[in-house]
Amino acid sequence: MLDKARRFRTEDLSPVDELERLLERCRASDLNAYITLNGDEALDAAEQALQRLDEGDDDPLVGLAIAVKDNICTKGLRTTCASRMLADYVPPYDAHVIRLLRRKNAVIIGKTNMDEFAMGSTTVTSAFGPARNPWDPMRTPGGSSGGSAAAVAAGLCDAALGSDTGGSIRQPASFCGITGLKPTYGSVSRYGLVAFASSLDQIGPMARSARDVAVLFDAIRGHDPRDSTSAEAGCPPIPLEGMDLRGITIGVCRSFFSEGLDRDVERSVRHGLAVFEDLGAKVVDMDLPHLRYSVAAYYLIAPAEASSNLARYDGVRYGLRLCDERDLMEMYLATRSAGFGDEVKRRIMLGTYALSAGYYEAYYHKASQVRTLIAKDLREAFSRCDLLAGPTVPVTAFGLGEMVDDPLSLYLLDIYTIPANLAGIPALSMPCGFDGRGLPIGLQLMAPGHREDVLLGAAMTFQDHTRYHEVRP
Amino acid sequence: MRITEQEVLHVAHLARLSIGGEEAARFRRELGSILEYMDMLSEVDTSGVEPFVCVHEQASATRDDEPAETLPLRLVLAQSPAAGHGAFEVPLVIEEG
Numbered sequence: 001m002l003d004k005a006r007r008f009r010t011e012d013l014s015p016v017d018e019l020e021r022l023l024e025r026c027r028a029s030d031l032n033a034y035i036t037l038n039g040d041e042a043l044d045a046a047e048q049a050l051q052r053l054d055e056g057d058d059d060p061l062v063g064l065a066i067a068v069k070d071n072i073c074t075k076g077l078r079t080t081c082a083s084r085m086l087a088d089y090v091p092p093y094d095a096h097v098i099r100l101l102r103r104k105n106a107v108i109i110g111k112t113n114m115d116e117f118a119m120g121s122t123t124v125t126s127a128f129g130p131a132r133n134p135w136d137p138m139r140t141p142g143g144s145s146g147g148s149a150a151a152v153a154a155g156l157c158d159a160a161l162g163s164d165t166g167g168s169i170r171q172p173a174s175f176c177g178i179t180g181l182k183p184t185y186g187s188v189s190r191y192g193l194v195a196f197a198s199s200l201d202q203i204g205p206m207a208r209s210a211r212d213v214a215v216l217f218d219a220i221r222g223h224d225p226r227d228s229t230s231a232e233a234g235c236p237p238i239p240l241e242g243m244d245l246r247g248i249t250i251g252v253c254r255s256f257f258s259e260g261l262d263r264d265v266e267r268s269v270r271h272g273l274a275v276f277e278d279l280g281a282k283v284v285d286m287d288l289p290h291l292r293y294s295v296a297a298y299y300l301i302a303p304a305e306a307s308s309n310l311a312r313y314d315g316v317r318y319g320l321r322l323c324d325e326r327d328l329m330e331m332y333l334a335t336r337s338a339g340f341g342d343e344v345k346r347r348i349m350l351g352t353y354a355l356s357a358g359y360y361e362a363y364y365h366k367a368s369q370v371r372t373l374i375a376k377d378l379r380e381a382f383s384r385c386d387l388l389a390g391p392t393v394p395v396t397a398f399g400l401g402e403m404v405d406d407p408l409s410l411y412l413l414d415i416y417t418i419p420a421n422l423a424g425i426p427a428l429s430m431p432c433g434f435d436g437r438g439l440p441i442g443l444q445l446m447a448p449g450h451r452e453d454v455l456l457g458a459a460m461t462f463q464d465h466t467r468y469h470e471v472r473p
Numbered sequence: 474m475r476i477t478e479q480e481v482l483h484v485a486h487l488a489r490l491s492i493g494g495e496e497a498a499r500f501r502r503e504l505g506s507i508l509e510y511m512d513m514l515s516e517v518d519t520s521g522v523e524p525f526v527c528v529h530e531q532a533s534a535t536r537d538d539e540p541a542e543t544l545p546l547r548l549v550l551a552q553s554p555a556a557g558h559g560a561f562e563v564p565l566v567i568e569e570g
Contacts, residue, residue: 092548185528199527207501225536230528277482289557307488314489321554328564333491345490350504352488353476366514366522373517375525408507449528 001158001212005060008053015053015063019046019107022065026156027044031132031151032333033141033200034097035070044392047103061106067157069148071118071205073192074098077108080193082126083116085319085339095192096227097161097203097220104219109157113147114225115342117310118163118196120144121171121410122400125343131399133175134473135439137223139397142172148206149176153473159207159216162194165200166298167392170429173206174392174442177431179215179459179469180206184449185424186231188217188223197305198229200298200421209469210430210459211273214238235426235452243457244466246280251385253288256416262395268433268441270389275466276389276458284385288377293370294418299411300354300367301422306344307351313339315318346407375423382448386460391416392429392442416444426452430459431468440468475505 019042026037041449042065071081075090075098080086089392098108113124113131123131123146131147133139134154145162149172152160163171164182173180181204184282188203195201205216220239224230252273257266273283315321315335338346348410356361364459381388393413403410420427425446432443447455463469474483481501485492492500550556555563 046566083515089552092544092552123537198513199525228536290517293514293517296514297508299507299513300514311489314556316563317549318552319554323555323564326564329489329565332489336489340490343486345485345492346500346503347483348488348490349481349500350507353480353484353504356487358486362515365524366517366519367511368526369519369522370514370517372522373519374530405502422525470545 001064001207002060003157003214005064007064008063014047015107016050017042017062019043019109020064022109022156029154029156031134031150031154032113032129033147033154033156034067034110035080035082035113035128035147037177038077042107042109044105045102048106051350052105054381057105058388059104061101061104061219063105063107064158065107065109066101067109067112067151067160068098069114069145069160069162071114071163071194072098072161072356073194074108074111076268077111078112081117082114082128083339083341083344084127085313087127087320089319089325091194096138096189096224098192098221101412103359110146112151115144115146118144118165118168118344119192119251119306121167121413123147125341127341131398133397135177135397137418138399139439140400142175142397144168144333145206146172149173149178149180152176152178152206152208155472156258158404159201159205159212162206162221163201163203164421165197166421168418169189169204169206169444170392170427170444171414173429175397175440177440177468177471177473178206178208179210179213179428179430180204181217181428181456182426183217183221183450183452184231184235184426185244186229187221187234187450189227189230191224191226195309197302198309199305200302209462210428210456211240213428214240214456214460231449235450238453239457240460242460243454244280245276245458245461248281248387248458250276250281250283251286251381251388253291253388253390254285255292256390260394261391262435264435265391265394265441269443272410272432272443273389275462279461281464282307286381288295288381288434289371290373290377291419292375294410294422295415296417297367297370297374298414298422299350300363303351304348304354304364305351307348307355310344310348343407371422375420377421378423378425379409386447386454388446390444393417396435396437396439396441409412419470420446426455428455428459430463433468476501476508
C-alpha cells in the first residue's frame with residue numbers, strides 16, 4: 001500500500017487507472033469478497049485524488065483504494081450488514097471513519113462481505129453467500145470481516161477496514177495471511193458502525209503489512225464527541241521505522257499452547273517467538289488463570305448486548321418490513337423472523353435468555369464478574385511484560401462446509417482473540433508461517449491499552465526480518 | 474442448567490421472533506449445549522468481584538445537551554419501508570373507542 005503511495009508520486013501511476021484496474025479485478029473475481037462495489041462515485045474520488053497529488057498533497061492515503069466492511073455506514077452506498085434485514089439500506093450519512101478517509105482523499109472501493117451483523121467466524125452466515133479464501137476457494141476466509149481479509153490478500157484493494165468484537169479482524173487476518181489490528185476500545189470512533197455488542201465492538205485496519213496498518217490506523221483514530229465511548233487519550237506517535245526489540249519482554253500465556261492447538265500452528269508460532277528472541281526480546285512464560293473462561297463469559301455478554309442492540313430492527317424506521325396491515329405484533333414477528341438468519345436468531349435468543357428474569361444473576365452478572373477477573377489477569381501480566389504473544393487461532397482456514405452445524409465448536413475457536421475484547425486492549429494478528437497445506441498461520445500480539453505504538457512497532461520490526469507477510473496466494 | 478422447549482418459545486417471543494416446532498427443538502438442542510458449556514463459570518470464585526462496567530473511566534461521561542444539525546426529515550423518511558404525511562406509518566396501535 002505504501003509502495004503504491006510512493007509510485008503515485010515518483011512514477012507515472014495514476015489513482016484513476018489503478019482504481020479501474022482494481023475494479024476490473026474485483027468484477028472478475030469469484031471470491032465473493034464484496035457485497036457492493038462503488039463504481040462511479042469511487043472514480044470521481046480517484047479523479048479528485050489525482051488532482052490532490054498534482055497539487056503536492058503528501059498524505060500517504062491519497063488515491064489509495066480502501067475496502068470497507070459492510071457494517072460501516074457509507075452515505076449513498078448500500079450498507080447491508082450481510083443481512084436480509086438491511087439488504088436495501090442506503091445510509092443517509094457517513095460513519096466517522098469514512099468521513100476521515102474521504103477527507104484524506106482515500107477512495108472507498110466497495111463494501112465487503114461478512115457474517116450477518118458480524119456474528120460468526122466464517123462469512124457462511126452472510127445472506128449474500130460466503131466469501132472465499134484466496135489461498136483455497138473451497139475454504140473460509142474467516143470472519144466476521146472475511147470479505148475485507150480476502151480482498152486484501154487477493155489484491156482487490158490496497159487496504160481495508162474491519163470490525164472486531166471477539167476476533168473478527170484478527171481471525172480472518174490469520175486465515176488469509178494478512179495483518180489486522182483491533183485497536184484499544186474507544187480509540188476509533190464507532191459513529192456509523194452498526195452496533196453488535198457495544199462494550200466490545202471496535203473498528204480497525206487490515207492490510208498486508210504492519211506499516212500499512214499503522215498508517216491506516218493513524219488516519220482513523222482520534223476522539224469523536226459523537227461516540228460517547230470515544231477516548232480522549234490515544235497512543236503515542238507510532239514509529240514507522242519499527243522499534244528496537246532489545247530490552248522488550250514478551251509474555252507467553254502457557255495455556256494458549258494446550259490441547260486443541262494444531263501442531264503446524266504451534267510450530268510456526270514458536271518459530272515466530274524465536275524470531276523475536278533473535279531480535280533481542282526476552283520471551284517469558286506466564287499464567288493467566290482466568291483466560292480459559294473467556295469464551296463462556298464472552299458468549300453471554302456479547303449476545304446479551306446484541307439482543308438489545310438488534311431490538312431496533314422492527315420494520316418501522318428502516319430496513320425490511322413484512323407487513324400485516326392490522327397487527328403491530330404480527331408485523332414485528334414476521335419482519336424479524338424473515339429478516340434475521342439462524343445464527344443471529346440464536347444469539348438474540350441466548351442473550352435474551354441470559355438477561356431474563358431468574359437467569360440474569362447466574363449468567364449475565366456472573367459473566368461480567370469473570371470479565372473483571374480476565375481484565376485483571378491481563379493488567380497484572382502487563383506489569384511483568386510489554387507484549388503478550390501467542391497463536392491468533394488454534395487452527396488454519398477450514399472448509400466452507402465444515403462445522404457450520406455445530407455453533408459451540410466454532411465459538412471455542414475464538415479462545416485466543418476474545419480476551420483482548422473483554423479487557424478493551426489492542427491486539428493484532430500477523431503472518432508467521434504456513435501449515436502443511438500451504439495455508440497461512442497468524443501470530444497474535446496484545447499490548448496494554450493505548451500502546452498500539454509498541455504493538456505495531458514490534459510487528460514492523462518482525463516483518464522487517466521475515467517475509468511471511470509478502471507471500472501472496 | 475438446561476433450557477426447555479417451552480423456555481425457547483418464551484424467549485423467542487420476548488425477542489419478537491416466531492419459530493416453528495421443528496426450529497424450537499433444534500434451537501433447544503443448540504442453546505442447551507452452549508448453556509451447558511457456560512456452567513464452567515460456576516467454578517470461578519467471584520465473591521466480592523465487581524461486574525465489569527466499562528473499559529475506561531471516562532467512557533460514561535455525559536456531555537452538554539447542545540442542539541446540533543440533524544438529518545433532513547426527507548432523507549430519514551426515505552429509509553422507511555412505509556412513510557407518509559411526514560411520519561413513519563405503522564399498523565394501528567390504539568383501537569378506536
